[in-house]
Amino acid sequence: ATMAGNDQSKEGRIELAVQAYKNTKIASIRGAARLYDVPYSTFRARLGGRASRLNSTTPTRKLTDREEEVLLEWVLSMDKRGLPPRVAGVRRMADLLLAKRAESSSQPPIQVGDKWVRNFITRHPELKSKYSRRYDHQRAKMEDPEIITKWFELVRNTIQSYGIAEEDIYNFDETGFQMGVIGTSKIVTSAERYGKAFLKQPGNREWVTVVEAVNSSGWTVPPMVIFKGKVFQSPWFRDIPEDWTIGVSTNGWITNDLGRQWLQEVFDKYTRDRTKGKYRLLILDGHGSHVTSEFDQYCTENFIIPLYMPAHSSHLLQPLDVGCFAPLKRSYGSQDEASTRAGINHIDKLDFLRLYQIARQEALSMPNIQSGFRATGLIPFDPSRVLSNLTISGIETPTQSSQPQSSQETWVPETPRTIIQLQRQTERIKKHLSRVGPTSPTSVAIDQIKKCAELALYQAEILTDQLTQMQASAQHQKRKRQTDKSFITSSTILTGTEGRGRASCQEDVVEGESAEGRAVEKTRTPRRCSRCNQSGHTSRTCK
Structure with missing residues (x-):
């Protein structure tokens, strides 16, 4: 048993x-x-x-047995539907149950701790945590200490030669997203699941590139988003910040021309007035769009010193890669997954812009940016932060828990889950009362009926929360469908302000044309005689 x-x-x-x-x-x-x-x-x-x-309930446990049972059923239900919740999602649902209990008891709400989900999984052998797909070990880790040492010598000599202040050191790079693909994350699934676990994806695998630049002090340069396409669409610019920039390319990747435009229209524009000294140091990788003669010439003419990292070393030497892009991808994946749970099955460009704004605000924070510069040994200058980590230890593969065995020996009163089960349990209680004395297990059965009502109430709270999320997503999708789309032709990148301005001009033109069309429709052509083709009479009165 x-x-x-x-x-x-x-x-x-x-x-x-x-x-x-x-x-x-x-x-x-x-x-x-x-x-x-x-x-x-x-x-x-x-x-x-x-x-x-x-x-x-154990004094150290915050949820009651009933609340934990409802949470357990919710996790298993989501897992069966191909949407196993993340650890943060389980924690959020536990906090929701605590908040609902506090409302009914007029007590201040409490929340579970960071390790609560781990302990919750330990208490319930039906669950285990695992990664949603296999961790990527394929990236080469053949770092050469001599190459890394020479890089830091180059950085130090450059800073000293040009007298570059710490506040004038920047890092820029581009990162790619498949708009509707949820990245790797730790999820909670049924313990009976073996092998890799998969999350349902919103479906759109179209590629989007985002160019980001950060300052060593912890602030960010406005991003440039590159969509796949040939023309701009006016709804893109409706809800983005005014200083954001959008570009288009045939495959959604950065091109040499877009790289030059970013340097001139974004980086130089938003960093020139914040320069403490004369020169700005720009640390970047050796991507083809960064090493063109036009890119280098503009840097030389505008006192920008580009410093190119050694090949295949960005995971060690680039602040954006080390401190920002990983939490950025996780945050976007969380927003993407939340949209999927709320019923959005296709993430388009408008959805991406909305979700990326949220993810960027969470991930590109001052602590993360400064941590990236610190971990890469740049600010403060400390090459040992990188050189001491060149020997990479392996990552242990999560072990699989044994499958719990279940069997049933004799009949034991069980909590009814449906109306039919509730009716049958009630009948059993009546039969017990009619044929046995006061030593019958009546109190146990009655407690189970009470438990059934508690389960129903808690499940209603969870469903209400999910319904609220779905209604909010449906309202957003409705606004998208009601938005008129007009295309904007441009040979350069456009900021949010420029895009909205051009869209507004085109709307004025369209409204003027529509007004003229309506005026023409109100003027009816005079009737003519079908015999002589003259106006003023018909064929019956024609002479």
Whole structure:
């Protein structure tokens, strides 16, 4: 029998022993414990008023057994539907149940801790945490200490030669997104699942590139988003910040021309007035769009010193890669997944712009940016931060927990989950009451009916929360469908302000044309005679 079944069977025997002792059918406590095969100490404590383990909560646990059972069923349900929740999602749902309990009891709400989900999984062998897909170990890690040392010598010499202040050091790079693909994350699934776990994806695999630049002090340069396409669409610019820039290319990747435009229209524009000294140091990789003669010439003419990292070393030497892009991808994946759970099955460009704004605000924070410069040994200048980590240790593969065994020996009263089960349980109670005396397990069955009502209420709270998310997403999708789309032709990149301005001009032109069309429609052509083709009479009155 399962552990839960043993506990319930034991609890039933304890209830019978308590009733038998209180009805003086058995004289001694030890005799009642021996007759009903229950531990003497447990039976004595129950007579003293201690609640059963099944109906009590450990003082260190914040959720009751009923609340944890509802949460467990929700996790397993989401897993079966191909949407196993992330650890953060399980924590959020636990906080929701605590908040609802606080509302009903007029107590201040509490929240679970960072390690609560791990302990929750430990308490429930039906669950385990695992990564949604295999961790990527394929990136080469053949770092050469001599090459890394020469890089830091180059950085130090460049800073000293040009007198570059720490506040004038920047890093820029581009990162790619498949708009509707949820990245790797730790999720909570059924313990019976083996192998890799998969999350349902919103479907759109179209590539988007975002160019980001950060300053060593912790602030960001406005981004440039590059979509796949040939023309701009006016809705793109409706809700983005005014200083954001959008570009287009045939495949959604950065091109030499877009790289030059970013340098001139974004980086130089937004950093020139914030320069402390004369020169700005720009750390970047050796991508083809960064090493063109036009790119280098513009840097030379505008006192920008580009410093190119060694090949295949960005995961060690680039602040954006080390401190920002990983949390940025995780944050976007979380927003993408939340949209999927809310019923959005296709992420388009408008959705991407909305989700990326949220993810960027969370990930490109001052602590993350400064941490990236610190971990790469740049600010403060400390090459040992990188050189000491060149020996990479392997990552342990998460072990698989054994599959729990379940069997059923004898009938044990179970909590009804449906109306039919509830009716059958009620009938059993009535039969027990009619044929047995006061030593029947009536109290246990009644408690289970109470538990059924509690489960229904908690599940209603979870469904209400999910419905609220779906309604918000549906409202957003409705606004998107009602938005008129007009195309904007441009040979250069456009900022949010420029895009909205051009869209507004085109709308004025369209409205003017529509007004002229309506005026023409109101003027009806005079009728003419079908015989002589003259106006003023018909064929019947023609002379």
